[in-house]
Amino acid sequence: MTSHVTSHVTYWAEYAWLPGANGPAVERDVLIATGPGGRIVSVTADSGPCPSGAVRLGGLALPGQANAHSHAFHRALRGHVQVGSGTFWTWRDTMYRFAGTLDPDSYLELATAVYAEMALAGITAVGEFHYLHHAPGGVRYTDPNAMGEALIEAAARAGIRITLLDTCYLSSGFGAEPTRPQLRFSDGDAEAWAVRADALKPREHARIGAAIHSVRAVPAEQLGTIAEWADERQAPLHVHLSEQTAENDACLAAHGVTPTRLLADHGALGPRTSAVHATHLTEEDVRLLADTSTTICMCPTTERDLADGIGPARALASAGCPISLGSDSHAVIDPWEEARALELDERLRTRTRGHWTANALLRAGGEDGHASIGWPEAGRIEAGALADFTVIALDTVRTAGPPARLGAEIAVFAASAADVRHVVVGGRQVVRDGRHLLVADVPGALRASIGALSG
Numbered sequence: 122m123t124s125h126v127t128s129h130v131t132y133w134a135e136y137a138w139l140p141g142a143n144g145p146a147v148e149r150d151v152l153i154a155t156g157p158g159g160r161i162v163s164v165t166a167d168s169g170p171c172p173s174g175a176v177r178l179g180g181l182a183l184p185g186q187a188n189a190h191s192h193a194f195h196r197a198l199r200g201h202v203q204v205g206s207g208t209f210w211t212w213r214d215t216m217y218r219f220a221g222t223l224d225p226d227s228y229l230e231l232a233t234a235v236y237a238e239m240a241l242a243g244i245t246a247v248g249e250f251h252y253l254h255h256a257p258g259g260v261r262y263t264d265p266n267a268m269g270e271a272l273i274e275a276a277a278r279a280g281i282r283i284t285l286l287d288t289c290y291l292s293s294g295f296g297a298e299p300t301r302p303q304l305r306f307s308d309g310d311a312e313a314w315a316v317r318a319d320a321l322k323p324r325e326h327a328r329i330g331a332a333i334h335s336v337r338a339v340p341a342e343q344l345g346t347i348a349e350w351a352d353e354r355q356a357p358l359h360v361h362l363s364e365q366t367a368e369n370d371a372c373l374a375a376h377g378v379t380p381t382r383l384l385a386d387h388g389a390l391g392p393r394t395s396a397v398h399a400t401h402l403t404e405e406d407v408r409l410l411a412d413t414s415t416t417i418c419m420c421p422t423t424e425r426d427l428a429d430g431i432g433p434a435r436a437l438a439s440a441g442c443p444i445s446l447g448s449d450s451h452a453v454i455d456p457w458e459e460a461r462a463l464e465l466d467e468r469l470r471t472r473t474r475g476h477w478t479a480n481a482l483l484r485a486g487g488e489d490g491h492a493s494i495g496w497p498e499a500g501r502i503e504a505g506a507l508a509d510f511t512v513i514a515l516d517t518v519r520t521a522g523p524p525a526r527l528g529a530e531i532a533v534f535a536a537s538a539a540d541v542r543h544v545v546v547g548g549r550q551v552v553r554d555g556r557h558l559l560v561a562d563v564p565g566a567l568r569a570s571i572g573a574l575s576g
């Protein structure tokens with residue numbers, strides 16, 4: 122990422138959660154040498170005390186966490202949408218009000234602060250599901266990708282990786298014209314979306330993917346255009362799927378099939394596809410998603426906030442779908458909370474324990490999360506992988522007590538974003554001792570950028 126500054130740094134972690142022949146385990150005194158391309162050159166456990174010249178990282182090193190589903194500007198809604206009651210749809214009206222105030226400059230400021238918050242929480246890569254493309258009323262910016270470029274730049278400033286999942290959003294519902302707030306989202310048709318998306322170029326820290334906002338927002342006959350665009354580029358393809366039963370009802374009324382079946386019929390499912398939420402599915406939907414090896418991106422803190430329901434994540438995983446995790450609306454940004462929610466929601470639903478191990482939950486935020494957003498070479502602390510890792514403290518009020526060998530269980534079931542002490546992305550340290558090294562005052566940046574929107 123910034124190999125010209127800090128390539129070839131060797132880190133020494135007090136403890137690290139490493140892959141092994143018998144599954145992952147916590148090892149001690151782990152030397153992690155980084156090198157060209159921001160990759161890990163070697164990992165050596167039981168290396169003895171921290172050698173001079175190595176950077177000492179106290180605590181437990183874990184793979185950097187992938188936040189596979191984000192809408193950065195939703196961070197501005199925090200608090201505002203918790204007043205009184207309301208529904209998913211009234212929440213969406215508030216979201217549209219905030220969306221209406223953003224321009225490329227203010228979005229750069231806001232997203233930089235939000236991605237810095239993510240880094241402080243242990244997130245090293247974000248999948249940004251981006252649909253706020255145009256100026257109010259749908260007027261094109263001079264650079265039609267000015268908003269997407271602002272997000273790519275924001276990730277660079279915050280020191281994390283981004284996959285810009287450029288989102289096609291054309292309709293207010295099954296072919297109906299976009300409403301006024303939605304004019305900012307629409308390119309007119311999928312062909313025009315593809316032309317605009319083509320102009321986005323990857324960078325060292327940034328990759329480009331595609332997204333179908335939902336089967337509501339893209340007419341069925343245009344779904345294939347987006348799927349083909351992603352196929353041609355071997356790029357990730359994300360889609361909101363069956364978050365609300367109203368979407369299923371409307372899809373059945375319009376097409377006589379479920380949203381999952383509609384996507385399958387138009388070639389939009391597959392191993393590079395991530396279906397986000399997948400809350401309200403039929404048994405056939407689960408089979409279709411599993412047969413196509415589609416990843417399921419669960420966003421438990423948002424799903425609970427919006428009263429969506431508890432999706433069949435365990436059934437999907439057992440059927441063969443990889444699971445990734447996202448903070449989506451950013452009601453909170455805490456990858457450890459997302460991970461534990463997957464298991465704890467299932468416990469509440471079934472009144473039994475033990476659906477996912479801590480190791481499996483770390484895989485959802487690590488390896489499978491990165492694959493979901495098109496960084497398959499990240500998410501593991503091993504030679505050859507990208508040198509992206511996050512270190513949680515084992516000596517805080519939340520994490521002190523258990524032996525370090527239970528580090529995975531501590532991270533997933535007890536730690537919070539506040540326990541993240543160090544973060545390294547591409548071999549470069551971005552967070553040191555809980556302090557962001559690139560964005561000096563993250564709370565101040567959030568206050569300023571959100572305050573500017575809400576007046």
Ligand SMILES: [Zn+2]
Binds near residue numbers: 190250361449450
């Ligand atoms: Zn979303």
